[in-house]
Amino acid sequence: MTVHKRPVNPLNRDMSWVLEPLLVLPGVVHALVLSSDGMVQGASPGLSREASEGASAMMSALQGAGRAVAASFSGDQEAKLRQVVVETDAGFVFAIPAGSHSVLAVFANRSVAIGVVAHHMQIQVATLGRKVMDPEPRVPDARP
Numbered sequence: 001m002t003v004h005k006r007p008v009n010p011l012n013r014d015m016s017w018v019l020e021p022l023l024v025l026p027g028v029v030h031a032l033v034l035s036s037d038g039m040v041q042g043a044s045p046g047l048s049r050e051a052s053e054g055a056s057a058m059m060s061a062l063q064g065a066g067r068a069v070a071a072s073f074s075g076d077q078e079a080k081l082r083q084v085v086v087e088t089d090a091g092f093v094f095a096i097p098a099g100s101h102s103v104l105a106v107f108a109n110r111s112v113a114i115g116v117v118a119h120h121m122q123i124q125v126a127t128l129g130r131k132v133m134d135p136e137p138r139v140p141d142a143r144p
Contacts (some may be wrong), residue, residue: 015042018128019103022120027112029091032105033057033098036063041102059095059105062086083118094118098125 021030023044032052033042038060043052045050062084080122086093094117095105 016044018042018124021124022106022117025108025112025120026116027091027108027110028106028117029109030055030107032103033060034059034103034105036060036101036103044095055105055107059093059103061099063097063103064096081134085118094121096121096125098128 007072017031018033019042022028022031030044030047032044032047032055034040034056037042038057040056043049047055047082054117058082063081067079067081069110071077071082084093089102089110091107091109092112092114093105094114096105096118104125106117106121108117123135
């Protein structure tokens with residue numbers, strides 16, 4: 001009897017562990033790793049599935065909007081988005097590309113040291129490298 005194994009899709013693995021160094025920073029409340037098309041790859045423990053999926057979908061759209069705005073304002077269609085920061089009365093959302101196909105996002109309260117969080121996010125992406133943080137784009141499942 002031959003057993004056919006389905007290929008492992010790297011986006012199906014839980015990447016929550018990459019968030020741990022960020023979640024211990026003062027003021028950081030939640031964090032996500034998401035694919036560029038808005039799929040959750042990892043989420044902080046206190047974030048509900050519904051909230052993480054909603055945040056991932058909106059962050060994907062926000063990243064696309066950021067790239068479009070940057071290209072429009074700069075006149076450079078190849079302008080690379082380096083960071084998105086959203087300030088609200090509840091706190092800040094930070095997002096940085098973690099490669100070609102993923103994004104690292106953090107939500108922090110208003111007491112946070114903005115520069116510290118942004119710096120640690122960059123360190124985390126640089127330390128883990130593209131092999132860990134940037135899986136191949138999703139492809140439809142091939143059924144045997």
